[in-house]
Amino acid sequence: MSSLTERMARLIVHGERPYNAEPPLTRLRARYRTPAEDFYVRSHGDLPEIDAAAWRLSVDGAHVGPLDLSLADLRARFPEATVTATMQCAGNRRADMRAVAPVSGDPWDGGAIGTADWTGVRLGDVLRAAGVAPGANLHSDLHVAFESQDVVEGRPYGVSIPLAKAVAGETLLAFAMNGASLLPEHGFPVRAVVPGFAGVRSPKWLKRITVQDHPSTNPMQADDYKLFPPDVTAETANPAKGHTIETMPLNAAICEPARGARLKAGETTIRGYAIAGDRAIVRVDVSGDGGRSWHQATLEHEAGAPFAWTFWEIVLDLPSGERDLVVRAWDSAGQTQPARPDETWNFKGYLSASWHRVRVEVA
Numbered sequence: 001m002s003s004l005t006e007r008m009a010r011l012i013v014h015g016e017r018p019y020n021a022e023p024p025l026t027r028l029r030a031r032y033r034t035p036a037e038d039f040y041v042r043s044h045g046d047l048p049e050i051d052a053a054a055w056r057l058s059v060d061g062a063h064v065g066p067l068d069l070s071l072a073d074l075r076a077r078f079p080e081a082t083v084t085a086t087m088q089c090a091g092n093r094r095a096d097m098r099a100v101a102p103v104s105g106d107p108w109d110g111g112a113i114g115t116a117d118w119t120g121v122r123l124g125d126v127l128r129a130a131g132v133a134p135g136a137n138l139h140s141d142l143h144v145a146f147e148s149q150d151v152v153e154g155r156p157y158g159v160s161i162p163l164a165k166a167v168a169g170e171t172l173l174a175f176a177m178n179g180a181s182l183l184p185e186h187g188f189p190v191r192a193v194v195p196g197f198a199g200v201r202s203p204k205w206l207k208r209i210t211v212q213d214h215p216s217t218n219p220m221q222a223d224d225y226k227l228f229p230p231d232v233t234a235e236t237a238n239p240a241k242g243h244t245i246e247t248m249p250l251n252a253a254i255c256e257p258a259r260g261a262r263l264k265a266g267e268t269t270i271r272g273y274a275i276a277g278d279r280a281i282v283r284v285d286v287s288g289d290g291g292r293s294w295h296q297a298t299l300e301h302e303a304g305a306p307f308a309w310t311f312w313e314i315v316l317d318l319p320s321g322e323r324d325l326v327v328r329a330w331d332s333a334g335q336t337q338p339a340r341p342d343e344t345w346n347f348k349g350y351l352s353a354s355w356h357r358v359r360v361e362v363a
């Protein structure tokens with residue numbers, strides 16, 4: 001395995017402590033499954049160092065017979081499952097929102113996203129082994145809270161998801177990514193993977209799972225990753241009134257050519273990704289003239305991977321001059337993206353999902 005320093009050198013680093021970094025978009029678009037060392041890293045505290053042999057996961061709470069599992073127990077007691085899924089930060093594409101008005105948080109470009117084969121065990125299987133009855137409580141108000149080994153502002157990282165999502169077949173306790181053990185920065189030895197939900201709900205470096213009748217009271221759940229309207233500010237925000245970000249919205253980005261690229265006039269290949277949380281992408285429109293005319297891109301999506309992104313590609317004939325390339329996607333509910341970032345601007349810069357624009361110079 002390469003060193004963390006070597007892997008850092010491959011990425012665009014927004015911060016070293018906590019460590020936050022994303023890949024350049026052209027490299028992100030190179031492979032449908034993002035290699036682990038090219039996968040964005042979003043961390044809120046220092047990376048914990050965990051000895052896999054000593055690692056334990058505890059499961060407790062309402063309706064639960066407590067479990068205390070080693071990594072070997074987890075592998076031996078539950079069937080292995082692999083899910084191809086995209087992970088995306090709620091702050092992906094925040095840089096575009098920052099162009100409207102200042103927002104807090106790192107200025108992510110479109111690279112706070114990646115897709116992998118996640119291998120582990122189903123969280124639902126573990127919860128059932130702890131006595132959570134199959135099919136029961138799905139519509140009740142139970143929540144599955146997670147606690148991790150990293151520390152954020154003096155407290156362990158903690159979030160929760162509704163029980164119905166926790167027992168859904170796609171939700172995993174993963175120990176491998178693309179067939180290899182998780183890298184330390186991606187949650188070694190075990191992380192949750194909650195496909196379709198914002199990355200914040202997929203805790204890394206897991207320590208404890210609790211079934212309870214209320215969402216996690218950890219500030220990461222109770223205060224952070226909440227969506228507010230444009231008129232709310234950091235001073236006026238009441239976290240209890242914000243929307244808890246779970247399912248991710250429809251989004252799309254141009255990965256190639258890069259912003260500011262100098263191109264020769266004529267046929268140009270434009271490539272990117274699109275994703276719609278838990279829905280399918282049905283169409284991707286691309287414009288070479290700032291959104292006045294649109295052309296339909298060819299879609300590439302892997303069968304049997306409903307939580308994975310769609311790649312798209314199109315060849316446009318670009319005349320010389322300064323050109324604004326634009327993309328917008330459509331999902332299986334017939335919805336499309338907002339045209340401008342000011343329509344959904346919020347002071348935290350979350351869910352930046354308006355038409356992605358890339359200006360290039362064609363000579």
Ligand SMILES: Nc1nc2c(c(=O)[nH]1)N[C@H]1C(S)=C(S)[C@@H](COP(=O)(O)O)O[C@H]1N2
Nearest residue numbers: 040041042043044089148186199200203204
């Ligand atoms: N324990 C822990 N889990 C965490 C985080 C964290 O800081 N600590 N960050 C979350 C956020 S906001 C995102 S977007 C994803 C990023 O996962 P990655 O770094 O493997 O890409 O992890 C989530 N899980």
Ligand SMILES: [Mo]
Nearest residue numbers: 089090199200
């Ligand atoms: Mo995130």
